[in-house]
Amino acid sequence: MKKTALVICPGRGTYNKPELGSISANIAASSSKIKEDLQEVLTRIDQEREQLGLATVSELDQAKLFKTSLHQKPEHAAALIYAAGYLDFLSIDREHYDVVALAGNSMGWYTAMACAEAWSVSTSTRLVTSMAQLTAGGAGAQFIYPIVDANWRPDRQRIALVEAQLAKHQGELFRSINYGGYAVLAGTEAACHAAVKELPTADERFPMILPGHAAFHTSLMADAAATARETWPVAAFQTPQTPLIDGRGQQWLTPATDLRALQQYTLGQQVTETYDFSKSIQVAVKEFAPDHIILLGPGSGLGGAVAQALIEQQWQGLTDKADFSQRQTQAQPFVLSMGLPEQRALVTAGQN
The missing domain is CATH 3.40.366.10 (Malonyl-Coenzyme A Acyl Carrier Protein, domain 2)
Known part of the structure; x- marks a missing residue:
């Protein structure tokens, strides 16, 4: 069968x-x-x-x-x-x-x-x-940050950190992709680099700017x-x-x-809005x-x-x-x- x-x-x-x-x-x-x-x-x-x-x-x-x-x-x-x-x-x-x-x-x-x-x-x-x-x-950049712990369960602290950056850079930073245990954010280069600088290092290599990527799935x-x-x-x-x-x-x-x-x-919509x-x-x-x-x-x-x-x-x-x-x-x-x-x-x- x-x-x-x-x-x-x-x-x-x-x-x-x-x-x-x-x-x-x-x-x-x-x-x-x-x-x-x-x-x-x-x-x-x-x-x-x-x-x-x-x-x-x-x-x-x-x-x-x-x-x-x-x-x-x-x-x-x-x-x-x-x-x-x-x-x-x-x-x-x-x-x-x-x-x-x-x-x-x-x-x-x-x-x-x-x-x-x-x-x-x-x-x-x-x-x-x-x-x-x-x-x-197009303009902008894109980066990725984990929102789960080592056991792949939601990490409330990391989720809150991401939400804080989205609120701080409202209109310039957006949720680009909901990618399993990762938040992929995108927006203007200034907003992305500022957020990356402020987010604490996670799993030794995040937040990570994705090279060659623009502000995909955003306005x-x-x-x-x-x-x-x-x-x-x-x-x-x-x-x-x-x-x-x-x-x-x-x-x-x-x-x-x-x-x-x-x-x-x-x-x-697929081009300009969050890809879940x-x-x-x-x-x-x-x-x-x-x-x-x-x-x-x-x-x-x-x-x-x-x-x-x-x-x-x-x-x-x-x-x-x-x-x-x-x-x-x-x-x-x-x-x-x-x-x-x-x-x-x-x-x-x-x-x-």
Whole structure:
């Protein structure tokens, strides 16, 4: 019998030095029955990039050395993250897993849209590149700060510290992403750097300014959102073939999706308002009760935030990090990360 799965797509900053070459390596390691299809999709993505006058995903992924100035350039990083995630999605063994819903973190919403077939390969490739250029060109900065303790339980003191900074810099500092046990804040550079200076050091490395990030999911992105809506009309959108849960926890169910509303959200509220990743996960598991959560690559950084979101609502009795870790030691873990070789083998076609 098939297992049901909620699939989650990663956001910005997940293609890093350890992931160099992972796209081509994963295709090479795929079973013969899907390898040709994966390569064909990658070729189509590369062709779109060539027409835009940009480096192809294959060129970037197969570079001999990882260069921050090259690979973390917004229009390159976005394409790598989207391509890696989309190809991972196509690699899921559908004889063993029934994908019942899709969600994503921040830029991962675009990958989720592609996986749900709300855009063609051509449109999704061009749109993720376009949005990366539009939003990265915006003002401001973004930083991250933990709001849970070492056991992944809410830390009231840290939560109060974050709230105090938001109140102190009202109108200049905003809640950008609710990311599991982390608050991601964004706003003007002055407000972000002032808040970072005032917040006490947590877990030895936070608060952390996210390099190359602007004031994503805040009102500072209003101009970028307006330009995006003009660039990508409703005609570019298609009815999703798999239910989607957005950054408000709202469900987009097939076949009743209002495409104009989806376009307005994706290129409007999703760009300029808080992305509640935690709520999207919590709604998804409540509404679809999946047997597993599958995390697409690149990387495996989503696992902690997903676990923390589940712990917050005590999903299936989870109360802390130890509970989640014990659950993950089972032969078939609840959360399966395609960025981890041993878990990828449980997910991909021909390797179960």
